[in-house]
Amino acid sequence: MKYDTALCRLVEKKEIAKGFFDFRVQNTDLMNNALPGQFVHILVPGKTLRRPISICDVENGCMRLVFEIRGEGTDILSQMKVGDDLDILGPLGTGFKIEKGKKYAFVGGGIGTPPLLYAAKQADTAIAVLGFRSSDAIILKEDFEKACSKVYLTTDDGSAGHHGFVTDPLSEIIGEVDEVCACGPTPMLKAIALIAQKNAKPCQISMEERMGCGVGACLVCACKTKINNVEGYSHVCKAGPVFRAEEVVF
Amino acid sequence: MADLRVNVAGVKFQNPLIAASGTFGFGEEYSEFYPLSKLGGISCKGITPKKRDGNPPPRIAETPSGILNAVGLQNPGVDYFIKEELPRLSKQGTVIIANVAGNTYEDYCEMAEKLSNSEVDMIELNISCPNVKAGGVQFGTSCESVAAITKAVRPYCKKPLIVKLSPNVTDIASIAKSAESEGADAVSLINTITGMRIDINTRRPIIKNNTGGLSGAAIFPVAVRMVWQVANAVKIPIIGMGGISTWKDAVEMLIAGATALQIGTVLFSDPYAPIKINDGINAFLEKNGIKSVSELTGSIRIWE
Numbered sequence A: 001m002k003y004d005t006a007l008c009r010l011v012e013k014k015e016i017a018k019g020f021f022d023f024r025v026q027n028t029d030l031m032n033n034a035l036p037g038q039f040v041h042i043l044v045p046g047k048t049l050r051r052p053i054s055i056c057d058v059e060n061g062c063m064r065l066v067f068e069i070r071g072e073g074t075d076i077l078s079q080m081k082v083g084d085d086l087d088i089l090g091p092l093g094t095g096f097k098i099e100k101g102k103k104y105a106f107v108g109g110g111i112g113t114p115p116l117l118y119a120a121k122q123a124d125t126a127i128a129v130l131g132f133r134s135s136d137a138i139i140l141k142e143d144f145e146k147a148c149s150k151v152y153l154t155t156d157d158g159s160a161g162h163h164g165f166v167t168d169p170l171s172e173i174i175g176e177v178d179e180v181c182a183c184g185p186t187p188m189l190k191a192i193a194l195i196a197q198k199n200a201k202p203c204q205i206s207m208e209e210r211m212g213c214g215v216g217a218c219l220v221c222a223c224k225t226k227i228n229n230v231e232g233y234s235h236v237c238k239a240g241p242v243f244r245a246e247e248v249v250f
Numbered sequence B: 001m002a003d004l005r006v007n008v009a010g011v012k013f014q015n016p017l018i019a020a021s022g023t024f025g026f027g028e029e030y031s032e033f034y035p036l037s038k039l040g041g042i043s044c045k046g047i048t049p050k051k052r053d054g055n056p057p058p059r060i061a062e063t064p065s066g067i068l069n070a071v072g073l074q075n076p077g078v079d080y081f082i083k084e085e086l087p088r089l090s091k092q093g094t095v096i097i098a099n100v101a102g103n104t105y106e107d108y109c110e111m112a113e114k115l116s117n118s119e120v121d122m123i124e125l126n127i128s129c130p131n132v133k134a135g136g137v138q139f140g141t142s143c144e145s146v147a148a149i150t151k152a153v154r155p156y157c158k159k160p161l162i163v164k165l166s167p168n169v170t171d172i173a174s175i176a177k178s179a180e181s182e183g184a185d186a187v188s189l190i191n192t193i194t195g196m197r198i199d200i201n202t203r204r205p206i207i208k209n210n211t212g213g214l215s216g217a218a219i220f221p222v223a224v225r226m227v228w229q230v231a232n233a234v235k236i237p238i239i240g241m242g243g244i245s246t247w248k249d250a251v252e253m254l255i256a257g258a259t260a261l262q263i264g265t266v267l268f269s270d271p272y273a274p275i276k277i278n279d280g281i282n283a284f285l286e287k288n289g290i291k292s293v294s295e296l297t298g299s300i301r302i303w304e
């Protein structure tokens, strides 16, 4: 079996920045085999649709999920208590391909940073470029510092790190790396894909789209792609969320 | 164990639960959870004569107890379906229903003819899709057009023919009668109800198609009412659907007049819903000393 539903006990819960939550849930065997960049689809009590959340890390039989309150569903999730069971469907989707011996730049914006942590931990050499709105929205900095040889920090308002966007440090270091992996808002991904292309570096990006089934059956999570020169819609939950940057039609 | 088998237009289902078109793809993804033989049947994703890309995203929005969708019939086309999906599907030990949608009479007739020479068990005419510009729902909204499309397709369709009805009409009973009078072997209802959500900050509809089809628990009472009205109007069997989420909903829909059931949106919350609903129906039958699920069909005791 590749994926299944399971009740996973919430064993640890922290608010790591205002409105940002860090959950550790007990894993099933399936979840222990999750790959970086895959996600889980979480049932929110009282809601028809599950919420897709990236797998931030898998360690010691636990899965780490880091999310921001964005609306009603994530608000309800944030009120779950340690000891509660979360109904989780996963692991889902196609994640990042991390190859041995390669040097990667992991570029994340805001709540796009969590899936990059698990990926960075699997890379032989990793550099992180993390961008946030402001100093009070910084998450996972210490975790990336442990997993990466260097971490560049940017904030939109200059309240911490470099004043500007992730594309500034990325442009400076891109010559040093073999490949780029990115997750964050679409305009940011578009800009990163362009930098990678100009420097002839392969680039993998993690896309977001509203989902139904989460497994590839209902076709609602469409993302415009061009694969082998054929333009069409690919599905973020199965073919993605991670695509090669040149495959995505922005 | 009570007898869960049902018979719709001569086709035998091992239980009344059929996966609803468009929510289950061609079954492959859900076969990760359980063997597809656990289902009474599968109504496959709606297919068209040629491949369709569908609508731009977002294609889905959540609503109170339901969802809006506007996929726009993304599908690989009828030939691909017959060649690449059907050989696997027809070996799963469950009833396979092809769901077809077109823009013209010729589209429907061409697909009915091709599918009549294939392994599918039944053909469901989707004349009620609200999410494509031409065709689709326009065939399903007047008695004359429903009669005309059913009449046109009938000679080409050698398999039991189900006509799927739109709820976006004023008198669903007479629409069902029109389908019956031109030779439909069964009707299925309801398709989605046209709806809309708007983001109050951007003032943009959440769905790129602006409007979408409402499904899920929110539409269940409307579906029960329509199944009951149609059951009073026609003799052909009814496949009831629209918001069925629990075994109690399923029993209610059968009592209203359905012979078999389709379930869709609930799968998104719980992929195991069909299994749980079947177990619940069985327990209900056993507890009440009812031998066969078909005894429930149309057993409503209406207030006079």
Ligand SMILES: Cc1cc2nc3c(=O)[nH]c(=O)nc-3n(C[C@H](O)[C@H](O)[C@H](O)COP(=O)(O)OP(=O)(O)OC[C@H]3O[C@@H](n4cnc5c(N)ncnc54)[C@H](O)[C@@H]3O)c2cc1C
Pocket (backbone or CB within 6 Å): A039, A049, A050, A051, A052, A053, A054, A055, A066, A067, A068, A069, A070, A071, A072, A073, A074, A075, A111, A114, A115, A207, A208, A209, A210, A211, A236, A241, B061, B062
């Ligand atoms: C593959 C994937 C991985 C993700 N990983 C994370 C993560 O690790 N951490 C995190 O905080 N967020 C993540 N998101 C975004 C997260 O799914 C949304 O923020 C969340 O669904 C919002 O739900 P809500 O009920 O709070 O918001 P509402 O706006 O009330 O949600 C309404 C509906 O829209 C959907 N929706 C709204 N925004 C998004 C969005 N950006 N992407 C997909 N669906 C959306 C919801 O799922 C729900 O069905 C991820 C999204 C995807 C597609």
Ligand SMILES: Cc1cc2nc3c(=O)[nH]c(=O)nc-3n(C[C@H](O)[C@H](O)[C@H](O)COP(=O)(O)O)c2cc1C
Pocket (backbone or CB within 6 Å): A212, A218, A220, B020, B021, B022, B023, B045, B046, B047, B069, B071, B073, B099, B126, B129, B164, B190, B191, B192, B214, B215, B216, B217, B219, B241, B242, B243, B244, B262, B263, B264, B265, B266
């Ligand atoms: C994402 C999605 C796609 C659908 N696609 C089709 C389709 O291709 N053909 C069709 O006849 N009905 C389609 N439907 C309608 C369903 O088959 C069903 O009639 C409707 O959703 C009501 O049932 P439910 O509330 O159990 O989902 C679709 C519904 C959804 C939610």
Ligand code: FES
Pocket (backbone or CB within 6 Å): A210, A211, A212, A213, A214, A215, A216, A217, A218, A219, A220, A221, A235, A236, A237, A238
């Ligand atoms: S969410 Fe159903 S196909 Fe992706």
